[in-house]
Amino acid sequence: MSDYAFATPPAVSLPVLSAKPFPVRRIFCVGQNYRDHAKEMGGNPETDPPFFFMKPADAILQNGGTMPYPPGTGDLQHEAELVVAINMGGRNISPGRASDLIFGYAVGLDMTKRDVQATLKKKGRPWEMAKAFDFSAPCSAITLKTQTSAIMKGKIECRVNGEVRQSGDLGKMIWRVPQIIHYLSQQVEIAPGDLIFTGTPAGVGPVVKGDKIEATITGLTPLAVEIG
Numbered sequence: 001m002s003d004y005a006f007a008t009p010p011a012v013s014l015p016v017l018s019a020k021p022f023p024v025r026r027i028f029c030v031g032q033n034y035r036d037h038a039k040e041m042g043g044n045p046e047t048d049p050p051f052f053f054m055k056p057a058d059a060i061l062q063n064g065g066t067m068p069y070p071p072g073t074g075d076l077q078h079e080a081e082l083v084v085a086i087n088m089g090g091r092n093i094s095p096g097r098a099s100d101l102i103f104g105y106a107v108g109l110d111m112t113k114r115d116v117q118a119t120l121k122k123k124g125r126p127w128e129m130a131k132a133f134d135f136s137a138p139c140s141a142i143t144l145k146t147q148t149s150a151i152m153k154g155k156i157e158c159r160v161n162g163e164v165r166q167s168g169d170l171g172k173m174i175w176r177v178p179q180i181i182h183y184l185s186q187q188v189e190i191a192p193g194d195l196i197f198t199g200t201p202a203g204v205g206p207v208v209k210g211d212k213i214e215a216t217i218t219g220l221t222p223l224a225v226e227i228g
């Protein structure tokens with residue numbers, strides 16, 4: 001007999017290179033964290049502080065999976081991002097202590113219904129239906145932070161059907177990973193299992209059914225998904 005009214009939902013996890021799987025708790029995302037992308041979205045990267053939104057843990061789509069084209073949009077877009085995996089919690093973490101909380105890194109896609117997002121922005125409404133829908137967070141396996149180097153710098157790219165759409169460098173983030181953890185931990189208590197999608201460089205664009213998306217970051221497992 002179950003202790004609950006129905007079977008508990010399956011745990012969401014990500015594979016980890018040479019370690020046990022990482023159980024996913026929450027997904028935080030940073031908006032407009034590269035100058036060139038902030039500008040293409042009409043933001044002002046020189047003055048705006050970092051802001052966050054979320055996706056549910058079960059929005060994760062495993063590497064190699066097929067993402068069903070979601071309902072309610074005609075403009076599904078890719079945003080390739082560095083994902084930071086957290087295995088220690090805390091509040092008010094100083095930038096100098098932030099790296100203690102980091103378990104590893106992965107490559108993620110913050111899939112976005114751009115047309116829906118534009119409407120919600122215009123009306124001053126929450127972004128969830130544009131960002132937090134089913135399968136909206138494809139993510140690669142996690143590489144332990146001890147097994148990768150120079151994550152503060154390095155190429156981040158997104159290709160659709162082999163054509164380069166996004167090409168940037170992690171060194172161009174407005175808010176670096178330690179600062180992101182610092183700011184986020186002032187607003188919520190960070191917890192083991194949290195993932196942070198750290199924003200996307202310029203070049204975001206639409207995908208359609210049948211497209212193959214590949215997102216890569218130097219030193220990390222490449223992410224490949226197909227739109228179905």
Ligand code: MN
Binds near residue numbers: 029030031079199200
């Ligand atoms: Mn994003």
